[in-house]
Amino acid sequence: MDGAIASGDKSLLMGKLAFAISIKDMDSDTSNKVLVVLANAGMAEAHIQLYKRYGSGDTLPNDCKKALFHLTAAAELGDSDAMAQVAAEYHQRECYMRKGPILTNIDLDEARKWYRKASESGNAWSSEMLADMLINERKARDCSRDELKEIEGLYIKAGKFFKLGNIYCTSTHTNNCSVEEMEAARKWYLRGRASKGNDAERQACTEVLRSLGEPDLHDRRPENSQTSLIEILLAPVALLIWSSIGMALLGLVLSINAITLPLIIIGAIVFGVFRAFRKNS
Template sequence: MIRICISKAATVVLVCAVIGLTMSGQMAFAQPVDQGEAALRAGNVTQARDIWEENVATGDAAAMRNLARLHYTNSIMDADLERAHTLLSDAVAQGNGDANLDLGYLYQNGIGVPQSLARAEAFYSKASQAGNLEAAFLHARLVLGRKASPIETRQALAELKATSDAGHPPAVAAVGDLFRTGTFLVKDVEKAIEYYTFAGEKGDLDALNTIGDIYAFAELGVADIEQAATWYERAAAQGNAASSYSLALVLYSDPEANDTDLARAFDYAQIAALAWNEGAQFLLGRMYLEDRATIPDPFEAYRWLDLAASANVFEAHHYRAIAGRELGPERAQQAHESAAQWFTENHATPHIHRLLSGNYHSFN
């Protein structure tokens, strides 16, 4: 049971997950599974889009919502954010109350519309009232992240607790966040780990990654890198890009790392970089410059550092300049064009960027 302790100063909690993305990075669409979703799961985004376009023409509200998600997550090259908003509004008008969840996400993050947390909160509330657990979770988080009255705060905590008790993994992890930080609840990091563990067992791989962070950041009193690596590896084995990056960084940063450790670090960094983790792209670029985990290759270094720099990794600009100096102007331009080609060919893969406003990513 959650003991409610109202804090006078609420800390802002940032929502980092993109609606419509599960923890494994695969896009989750309206049920039941249709031909469009089957095509998407098979990796054929274009076919999924074509199927949903046909269904939208018949007034299919679920198809409207799914097609809108392809647009606002930039999963198609000609993404149209204005159309995404229209499709979601039409879906709501057709009786798809869950589309309010997506509208809330657009307004919360300013995707295709002026950012408005008040409107986001209102849309999440509508979806929550229709029984959508994700909306209830996000609604509670928004209320707890703003200046709220004591009554609003108690109601939001109760909503979060009910959603957690219902087993919704992000809500369970969110309660863990409150225990971890001592926000609204009495700080109890060990209790937080219990919540994160439960959430992780239910599929929230970011929760497992957070446990790794707790051990790495000495939140139990002393840093325990071995325990941190164990949790990172557990999540990485299930496809969590953030954990793959964290594990690569831990292994690579060890001055006593042997060749096996460095090879593992390289493999994990590569996995996370290919999954669009900007930190891993930066680390992989460094690895190609430094003669430790792989044979130095300034061309590959420039490619990955170029991609990391485009995702707002500030330090990547400096390392890219170093790689460019080794390559010379002509080869550096070729590396840039290679990075641009990889960006174009792979950017439809659903992913999120931690350092970019509205998850909007362009490559020049």
């Protein structure tokens, strides 16, 4: 154990962590001691395991204060999922997909702080949650330019274009939207429909665009269809012109050959006669 910690070798430390997890049911005391040593050495994954055990009372006494300590320690060590969980604890007093007791009281400032840290670490869910907190059921028109810029950036990171469109204008409140708001909403819905990797997002944006009279992708005619038709009509003409030019060049070559070949033959004959005459003389 000491050797693995002293070396700082991640693979060795992960091996010790796997060992501690594997013996939990057979020897919980040793398992927990190994986790404590690894956590004290700065291993975020060990803190996560201790958080789960203290939070659920699994092999360790149920202790919410210690559970939150280890969860926060993992977050401070850079674990983005732990950051998101800390934020959710302070935001809603319950974590997404978490089973266990309430660990904290609501503290929205702490929640925003940890959502922002998790978002900066690449946690998309935290980006969405922070954007939801910042917009706080308002509309884009109610936000300052700086607020709106941050909110848009967060929703983009989370891939939540449907929500982005909704903060400008929803399909059920189009009468209350300005032309500019409608266009901004449409822009984000279109981007969401074209997004990859999120079927639910694409479907939601497609449905609202349909209600706004925007044709589906497979119904849209290509914008350059007129140009394409012209190109199709001009293709045979271009082929005929190039064929004519090719035939003319080929005829020129054949004409040159028709004159050149006899001259070469005549020249060869004259040269042969001349050589024979000189030899005889």
